Amino acid sequence: MGDPVILVAKWLEQLLAGWGLSASQVNVVMTFIGVLVLAVFVLLLDIFMVWVERKVVARFQDRFGPNRLGPFGLIQPIADVIKLLIKENITPAGADRVVFNLAPIMALATVIMLWAVIPLSPTVFGSDVNVGVLYVVAIGAISTLGIIMAGWASNNKYALLGAFRAVAQVISYEVPMVISLMVPVILARTMGINSIVQAQSVWYIVMAPIAALIFLLSAIAELGRAPFDLPEGESEIVAGFHIEYTGMKFGMFYAGELLHALTMGGLFASLFLGGWRGPGAEAYPILGIIYFFIKAFFIYWVIAWVKYSLPRVRIDQMLNLNWKVLTPLALSVLIVTALLDKLLAGAPIVVYVLSLLAANLAILLTTSRLLRRYARSGRQRVAQPAPIATPERAVAISPKQNASA
Amino acid sequence: MLNEWLFIGIIFVLAPIFPIAALLIPQIIAPRKPDPLKNQTYECGIETVGESWVQFKAQYYIFALIFLVFDVELVFLFPWAVAYHQLPLFAVIEGILFILVLVAGLVYAWRKGALEWI
Numbered sequence: 001m002g003d004p005v006i007l008v009a010k011w012l013e014q015l016l017a018g019w020g021l022s023a024s025q026v027n028v029v030m031t032f033i034g035v036l037v038l039a040v041f042v043l044l045l046d047i048f049m050v051w052v053e054r055k056v057v058a059r060f061q062d063r064f065g066p067n068r069l070g071p072f073g074l075i076q077p078i079a080d081v082i083k084l085l086i087k088e089n090i091t092p093a094g095a096d097r098v099v100f101n102l103a104p105i106m107a108l109a110t111v112i113m114l115w116a117v118i119p120l121s122p123t124v125f126g127s128d129v130n131v132g133v134l135y136v137v138a139i140g141a142i143s144t145l146g147i148i149m150a151g152w153a154s155n156n157k158y159a160l161l162g163a164f165r166a167v168a169q170v171i172s173y174e175v176p177m178v179i180s181l182m183v184p185v186i187l188a189r190t191m192g193i194n195s196i197v198q199a200q201s202v203w204y205i206v207m208a209p210i211a212a213l214i215f216l217l218s219a220i221a222e223l224g225r226a227p228f229d230l231p232e233g234e235s236e237i238v239a240g241f242h243i244e245y246t247g248m249k250f251g252m253f254y255a256g257e258l259l260h261a262l263t264m265g266g267l268f269a270s271l272f273l274g275g276w277r278g279p280g281a282e283a284y285p286i287l288g289i290i291y292f293f294i295k296a297f298f299i300y301w302v303i304a305w306v307k308y309s310l311p312r313v314r315i316d317q318m319l320n321l322n323w324k325v326l327t328p329l330a331l332s333v334l335i336v337t338a339l340l341d342k343l344l345a346g347a348p349i350v351v352y353v354l355s356l357l358a359a360n361l362a363i364l365l366t367t368s369r370l371l372r373r374y375a376r377s378g379r380q381r382v383a384q385p386a387p388i389a390t391p392e393r394a395v396a397i398s399p400k401q402n403a404s405a
Numbered sequence: 406m407l408n409e410w411l412f413i414g415i416i417f418v419l420a421p422i423f424p425i426a427a428l429l430i431p432q433i434i435a436p437r438k439p440d441p442l443k444n445q446t447y448e449c450g451i452e453t454v455g456e457s458w459v460q461f462k463a464q465y466y467i468f469a470l471i472f473l474v475f476d477v478e479l480v481f482l483f484p485w486a487v488a489y490h491q492l493p494l495f496a497v498i499e500g501i502l503f504i505l506v507l508v509a510g511l512v513y514a515w516r517k518g519a520l521e522w523i
Contacts, residue, residue: 108423109424113416
């Protein structure tokens with residue numbers, strides 16, 4: 001009722017049955033059409049994302065952005081696509097041709113596959129598999145493989161360096177991301193993403209703010225966007241893994257990255273912000289799609305905000321943040337959530353939510369205390385005079401050296 | 406249930422077709438004038454010296470090893486998280502002990518200096 005998508009699907013089903021197809025054949029054809037519609041919708045969204053990205057960065061840098069072609073420059077991305085299509089494709093000498101051409105395909109195709117499990121509204125979703133979260137982790141890992149393949153196959157040292165950095169970064173941030181994904185799974189008692197959305201009578205960002213923060217940070221790192229854009233640092237290794245790509249092949253990486261950012265926004269919205277939930281979404285499922293995309297684009301905007309506000313971090317800082325801050329933090333949040341959830345099994349929902357929130361805030365306070373102490377000791381170390389240049393020290397060290405010799 | 410996996414099976418086949426189509430169009434309409442200079446590896450104008458596929462820093466390997474340990478153990482934690490509501494408190498504490506073993510591994514790697522970037 002009031003859902004045009006379901007109405008069209010019903011009509012198509014009857015039409016196919018009228019052509020004399022059996023029930024299972026109708027099922028296969030309907031699923032095929034569903035996949036086709038979803039993929040085309042996602043790709044159209046991707047072209048629109050180019051415009052959104054350019055407008056957002058323009059606003060952050062006090063510019064107008066594209067505003068000549070069509071109203072608000074809306075036709076600009078289509079012109080971009082045509083330009084990319086008529087550019088010459090250059091394959092560098094000595095490149096591994098098969099892998100070189102396969103990498104951009106993987107970069108975009110895996111992101112389209114991710115949309116199969118993201119629910120857009122109570123009735124419109126690709127597939128509600130009961131291992132949705134695991135599927136997201138698995139497919140997300142394959143998209144990393146595209147970056148590594150691109151860097152390896154280009155026969156370029158800068159590209160290879162970019163691929164190495166991608167390995168160190170994306171592999172590392174996979175760990176806190178998987179742990180933080182486990183918190184909504186525990187709270188909802190299921191891995192299906194649509195079931196997780198349905199279980200969120202209270203948004204999980206209230207019950208698990210730290211897990212949400214860790215997911216957002218590691219999502220930015222997985223995307224390879226600033227401040228974690230080490231795999232393609234323009235000022236250090238020119239463009240990293242996609243240095244040798246031209247024309248539409250480069251466009252695939254660009255489109256894949258933008259769409260991946262929106263996908264991460266959609267995942268964050270589904271797991272922590274209640275997905276399609278909102279006033280009236282149950283009665284009018286079409287509203288659910290609107291709520292979902294408002295939330296997804298908000299998280300996308302937060303990712304862009306971080307990207308255009310912060311400088312790139314060093315590789316040791318990036319690894320320290322992951323292994324020494326985010327991973328222990330994620331593990332402690334997982335333990336506390338599991339224990340509290342079990343102890344508060346029969347408690348009323350208000351007590352349950354408030355105690356989880358209080359526990360999260362306590363962990364956050366302790367972490368910030370520890371981090372502040374660590375930063376202070378680091379600053380004191382820097383403030384001390386350098387040990388090499390002072391002559392007294394040279395005298396003090398030399399007898400010891402004689403003794404050891 | 407089978408229906409859900411049918412969708413994923415079809416999207417696995419269809420999703421690569423769109424990028425492949427987008428890569429095939431330039432084969433037809435884009436110009437193609439290969440040139441030995443143009444096809445050179447781009448290293449800011451300098452000719453490449455030696456092999457490009459070089460040996461790399463061992464540090465990357467150590468991080469990959471630590472990641473492997475964590476990832477395999479985390480896969481074991483997912484069934485625990487899903488079957489969580491059927492478990493008694495004792496089984497939950499067992500799961501937490503498992504996580505603590507993981508933390509011990511992290512502390513060991515940290516103390517050994519495997520997490521330092523040299």
